[in-house]
Amino acid sequence: MNAIILSIGDELVLGQTVDTNSAWLSQRLASVGCGVSAHATVGDDQGAIEQAIRQSAPRCDYLLISGGLGPTADDLTRQALAAATGEPLELNDRWLAELQTFFAARNRPMPQANRIQAMIPRGARMIFNTAGTAAGIEASLEACRVFVMPGVPQEMKIMFEGDVLPHVRAAGGGAVILSRTLHTYGLGESAIAEKLGNLMRRERNPSVGTTLASGTVSLRINARFGSASEARKQLEQTAEACLSALGSLVYGQDEQTLQEVVGDLLKVRTGQSVATAESCTGGLLGKLITDVPGSSAYYGYGWITYANQAKQQLLGVPPALLREHGAVSEPVVRAMAACAQQHAASTYALAISGIAGPAGGTPAKPVGTVCISLAHPAGAEARTFLFSGDREFIRDRSAKIALTMLRYHLLGEPTPF
Amino acid sequence: MNAIILSIGDELVLGQTVDTNSAWLSQRLASVGCGVSAHATVGDDQGAIEQAIRQSAPRCDYLLISGGLGPTADDLTRQALAAATGEPLELNDRWLAELQTFFAARNRPMPQANRIQAMIPRGARMIFNTAGTAAGIEASLEACRVFVMPGVPQEMKIMFEGDVLPHVRAAGGGAVILSRTLHTYGLGESAIAEKLGNLMRRERNPSVGTTLASGTVSLRINARFGSASEARKQLEQTAEACLSALGSLVYGQDEQTLQEVVGDLLKVRTGQSVATAESCTGGLLGKLITDVPGSSAYYGYGWITYANQAKQQLLGVPPALLREHGAVSEPVVRAMAACAQQHAASTYALAISGIAGPAGGTPAKPVGTVCISLAHPAGAEARTFLFSGDREFIRDRSAKIALTMLRYHLLGEPTPF
Numbered sequence: 001m002n003a004i005i006l007s008i009g010d011e012l013v014l015g016q017t018v019d020t021n022s023a024w025l026s027q028r029l030a031s032v033g034c035g036v037s038a039h040a041t042v043g044d045d046q047g048a049i050e051q052a053i054r055q056s057a058p059r060c061d062y063l064l065i066s067g068g069l070g071p072t073a074d075d076l077t078r079q080a081l082a083a084a085t086g087e088p089l090e091l092n093d094r095w096l097a098e099l100q101t102f103f104a105a106r107n108r109p110m111p112q113a114n115r116i117q118a119m120i121p122r123g124a125r126m127i128f129n130t131a132g133t134a135a136g137i138e139a140s141l142e143a144c145r146v147f148v149m150p151g152v153p154q155e156m157k158i159m160f161e162g163d164v165l166p167h168v169r170a171a172g173g174g175a176v177i178l179s180r181t182l183h184t185y186g187l188g189e190s191a192i193a194e195k196l197g198n199l200m201r202r203e204r205n206p207s208v209g210t211t212l213a214s215g216t217v218s219l220r221i222n223a224r225f226g227s228a229s230e231a232r233k234q235l236e237q238t239a240e241a242c243l244s245a246l247g248s249l250v251y252g253q254d255e256q257t258l259q260e261v262v263g264d265l266l267k268v269r270t271g272q273s274v275a276t277a278e279s280c281t282g283g284l285l286g287k288l289i290t291d292v293p294g295s296s297a298y299y300g301y302g303w304i305t306y307a308n309q310a311k312q313q314l315l316g317v318p319p320a321l322l323r324e325h326g327a328v329s330e331p332v333v334r335a336m337a338a339c340a341q342q343h344a345a346s347t348y349a350l351a352i353s354g355i356a357g358p359a360g361g362t363p364a365k366p367v368g369t370v371c372i373s374l375a376h377p378a379g380a381e382a383r384t385f386l387f388s389g390d391r392e393f394i395r396d397r398s399a400k401i402a403l404t405m406l407r408y409h410l411l412g413e414p415t416p417f
Numbered sequence: 418m419n420a421i422i423l424s425i426g427d428e429l430v431l432g433q434t435v436d437t438n439s440a441w442l443s444q445r446l447a448s449v450g451c452g453v454s455a456h457a458t459v460g461d462d463q464g465a466i467e468q469a470i471r472q473s474a475p476r477c478d479y480l481l482i483s484g485g486l487g488p489t490a491d492d493l494t495r496q497a498l499a500a501a502t503g504e505p506l507e508l509n510d511r512w513l514a515e516l517q518t519f520f521a522a523r524n525r526p527m528p529q530a531n532r533i534q535a536m537i538p539r540g541a542r543m544i545f546n547t548a549g550t551a552a553g554i555e556a557s558l559e560a561c562r563v564f565v566m567p568g569v570p571q572e573m574k575i576m577f578e579g580d581v582l583p584h585v586r587a588a589g590g591g592a593v594i595l596s597r598t599l600h601t602y603g604l605g606e607s608a609i610a611e612k613l614g615n616l617m618r619r620e621r622n623p624s625v626g627t628t629l630a631s632g633t634v635s636l637r638i639n640a641r642f643g644s645a646s647e648a649r650k651q652l653e654q655t656a657e658a659c660l661s662a663l664g665s666l667v668y669g670q671d672e673q674t675l676q677e678v679v680g681d682l683l684k685v686r687t688g689q690s691v692a693t694a695e696s697c698t699g700g701l702l703g704k705l706i707t708d709v710p711g712s713s714a715y716y717g718y719g720w721i722t723y724a725n726q727a728k729q730q731l732l733g734v735p736p737a738l739l740r741e742h743g744a745v746s747e748p749v750v751r752a753m754a755a756c757a758q759q760h761a762a763s764t765y766a767l768a769i770s771g772i773a774g775p776a777g778g779t780p781a782k783p784v785g786t787v788c789i790s791l792a793h794p795a796g797a798e799a800r801t802f803l804f805s806g807d808r809e810f811i812r813d814r815s816a817k818i819a820l821t822m823l824r825y826h827l828l829g830e831p832t833p834f
Contacts, residue, residue, distance in 0.1 A: 013453045014594075015443025016626075016637065018435065022458070026432025036430045037465065041439070041456035048454060055472070179433065190488040190528040200490055209461065209491045211428050212569060220428060276700070276721065282707025283693070283700030286721040290699025293775055293808060300724025301731065304693065304703040307717025310761070314718065314731075344727070358710055386522060389548055391710060393571060 001172055002035045004060040006052055008067035008077050013043040021066050033175030034168050049080035057144040067151030069134035071113040085139055087121040095126050095135050127163050131155045178231040180239055182219040184249045185258055185404050186417045192217045195245050206238040215397050248411055259288045262403050265410040266298040275344035276302040277336040279353040285399040301344035315339040328353050330371050330382035337375035349375040350402045356394045370398045374405045418589055419452045421477040423469055425484035425494050430460040438483050449586040450593035466497035474561040484568030486551035488530040494565055502556055504538040512543050512552050544580050548572045595648040597656050599636040601666045602675055602821050603834045609634045612662050623655040632814050665830055676705045679820050682827040683715040692761035693719040694753040696770040702816040718761035732756040745770050747788050747799035754792035766792040767819045773811045787815045791822045
């Protein structure tokens, strides 16, 4: 059982609105075992809509269309559907009465333009819209069932849940797709794939795929089975297989963030805390740590020492170290971390100093060079990294690698990078 | 001149990731007069990708594809393109050398899997990727030029701007849509719309619309005319009309951010600087200020005093003030700002203390209560706000309102909120 999702609107093809309906519909369809093979978007052009319908219908069991049901001249989906099915548009008296009631309830006369919203191709079924004036349409095109819904997300969602989804669910006979996402940070996509080996082979079910977003390599596991209980069991088994292939490279799953996981590791160690001393990240590391509600349990002190003078004056980094090694050096970040740890009387401290660019690089220390130190009760260790990417990426990566270093320390394991 | 945009990825058709690349590409193409007739999305399936390429290419001058260029087994766009063009994949020695250099610079061996990223169909052109390992591909399919770019938005954008857009722009020369976006911060969407009045009427060309994102209300002006010079002239006139309706509510345009604009205002006042003292925002304000390359010219010192103890110990806020008024109070933020200004010997200082939630609210100080102070050479002023939204929104709004208070002070005007 598969579906194609077709979105209509000039604002979409012009890029003025990001299409979020298609992703939402895909997720809802997956939950009842209906796969989605494609999304398509065309503008408010009757010919283009008709062509898209003709092209998609033979390739899917369900064609879900949203948009183009409004009362204005640029709303042309009903006309295109009529042309594709070869049936004339006919007035639906029941919906016309609904429209008149809708306007009467608002003490407004019904504009003549809205009359078109009560018209559907002959033989099609009108779908009631409880949230607006654009009724939906269900029609058949050979073996494909076509559902047309309004483009306004709230109206579309109500109509989909109330009318369309029950059809699809009933036709599916209980098949479902369940998903889980496991997150890793630190290694690249290919290194993760190498460790997963056969788990990622194309035809596998549950399938395992990787995606990369802001340096986080995530594994998406999709289990497609005939029953929810089987899908759950298989999903669990594959997730366990991934976890044993990757071990502590996986920091969390689904909505969990790296900063939450590190926070949880600190929170269970009652009384332990972390402080921050940041140069090139300018507060980003502190911001990430305090993204987490309740982070005051383990975080209270941070320094943004963007200027060298601030590193000396606020933290007490010896001027000789700065002169001798430069601000972006392991001795300096080690001192920053140790001083922060001491002033905050914290268990741990993280310090970052680097060259985020675009200017400021030298042959010896190019843009992307970042030194990170973790001070812990037994001392302070420091590492030098070379990150590639723009200023935003380098800063983001610096802060997340710092969190990852702390995470591995708390796990009692060496960092894998 | 028209284009079709094709996005590849299971995560997209499954609805696990919202496709933002297509909207961005559409906007950029429109700016050089290239219309977009359709978006299409298919999963990581070689046959489906090949079919989508074959179907789209005859209908457009440019087919822009993003995604599926990674090193893993589920990245199949290059294979599908090779099949669609009927050419075998060949190793590109130059990119292979680039890949080897990329990994060598990181002291890592190149995984065997990455070798595939140096392969393109015979006769195609490799497009250098300056931000990652996935090179792009340019190929021809009859009269259609096909550009394949990475799916990672940062990498795709750099490649599009540097390589693809110049091709499209050179081929254009006809009718154009020129756009400009003006940004405001502080007032709501309807207050801005009221001030714009007739400028926002539907049939106007250039058109003016508003969008709201993270508290920033932006005006999008689209001018669609037969020539670039006419479009430019009309765009300029409408932009000026919007500016005279809104005055200093507009802080910047297009890619300009609030933090850049505030940075520019400080930079022209040689020797002036700002320091930060943050509680609930936990470093976000410092992070925003240092988003801007060259911000070290006016920013060097920041304190993250998340704990009350830190406010006393690092900044010197009198314990009596904290006891008497609480950490979220105008006297305390005023003291935070004044102390930060003094320790940093800066011209200005911004201090923020608030309740970002979800816990910690009281009837007198509910979640969303945020006190912000600006210290300037003549003293320190403080304001109390009640923001509604989730933790992320409250923190974001706090930092941006602080920047806005500094902006109005530098403009010599009262804040309009």
